[in-house]
Amino acid sequence: MTPTTAPIRIGRYRWIICALLFFAISINYVDRQIIGVLKPLLQDQFGWSEIDYGDIVFWFQAAYAMSLLVFGRILDIVGTRWGLAVAVGIWSVAAMAHSGASSVIQFAMARFALGLGEGGGYPASIKAVSEWFPKRERALAAGILNAGANVGAVLTPILVPVIVLAFGWRAAFIFTGASGLIWLAIWLLVYCKPADHPRVGAAELALIESDPADPPAKVAWSDLIRRRETWAYVLGKFLTDPVWWLFLFWLPDFFSKTYGLNLVTFGPALVIVYLLADVGSIGGGWLSSRLIKAGWSINRARKTAMLACALCVVPVTVALFADNLIVAVAIIGLAAAAHQGWSANLFTLVSDVFPRRAVATVVGMGGFAGAVGGMFIAKFAGWTLETTGSYLPLLTFAGVAYLVALGLIHLLTPRLEPVTLPERP
Secondary structure (H helix, E strand, O other): OOOOOOOOOOOOHHHHHHHHHHHHHHHHHHHHHHHHHOHHHHHHHHOOOHHHHHHHHHHHHHHHHHHHHHHHHHHHHHOHHHHHHHHHHHHHHHHHHHHHOOOHHHHHHHHHHHHHHHOOHHHHHHHHHHHHOOHHHHHHHHHHHHHHHHHHHHHHHHHHHHHHHHHOHHHHHHHHHHHHHHHHHHHHHHOOOHHHOOOOOHHHHHHHOOOOOOOOOEOOHHHHHOOHHHHHHHHHHHHHHHHHHHHHHHHHHHHHHHHOOOOOOOHHHHHHHHHHHHHHHHHHHHHHHHHHHOOOOHHHHHHHHHHHHHHHHHHHHHHHHOOOHHHHHHHHHHHHHHHHHHHHHHHHHHHHHOOHHHHHHHHHHHHHHHHHHHHHHHHHHHHHHHHOOOOHHHHHHHHHHHHHHHHHHHHHOOOOOOOOOOOEO
């Protein structure tokens, strides 16, 4: 009789790390979205114009853009553990600082500081995914952590009104900022690289390191700027990130002005939109991963998933003309889900083609471009709403942005193949 060999059990500690990243992004989004939820209340209390609010958002985007560019580089030098710790510490303190603001300038300063810290969130998280997951699992892991954005967006309109009604709007900023400091303590206790982690067994480590190893060399920005693959990612972020910023900072206002909702009543509509976005985030990552497992090439699988997402955003233009709130929420929710599915795959393109040592830098460059796009949409939204009072130009842009972006990505990278970068000491 031939003895049977028991299958080797592969540990799942990498998914605990993914859960930590999920919660970090959730907190990140609560801290950034709270200003949008409180916009009607603060606008009434302080007399902000649409342009004033656009300027407050603009300065967050400006700091976020600069931070993404710098943090991506810092993370590739100092590593994920301390890079993300510094980022969370900065944005948590800045979030709490909003509680002391009482003018447009003071809110803009607090938002600027918040943007400086929050710029480290996504580059660090995507770098952690590249360190803890093999390529075949990265899209799903990126989709899960990216779903944290939607959980944060769901929690904000639920928790913030409760805190505001009980303790006032200033307490809302203190509560949300303090949650980041709690997460930070857990992160420093739990995180280190897989090879050094006592909870990672040999079988799981072998899975994590199953892709070919990268050479231990540095990466220069000049090497990345010359690559078409870099520009494909950068342009994709520049064109589509502004749509998400539009949802995040103006959707409560859209529901308030179009359907007469307020701080207490627009919560369910926002919750449904962001729950659908959660489904899209995980579903978009799952779809391309499933197609790869079915034998599709990475190039075909990723772009097919992105095309499906791009087509699902197109109807958002007609949300303004919906007969009732339910129809409007369904259309916008579909677009939000499609954006997050798109983002999960767009993020993964970076780890598909670039070596791990360059991932955070490229993600930071793309995030910078997306934040610059957010700066433009903040100014454009403030001016458009102040002068016309209509969301139609903004929703029209949202409807076509993804198809244009996918066309440029395919033009620049007709085949997704690993990039070979010069080895610099």
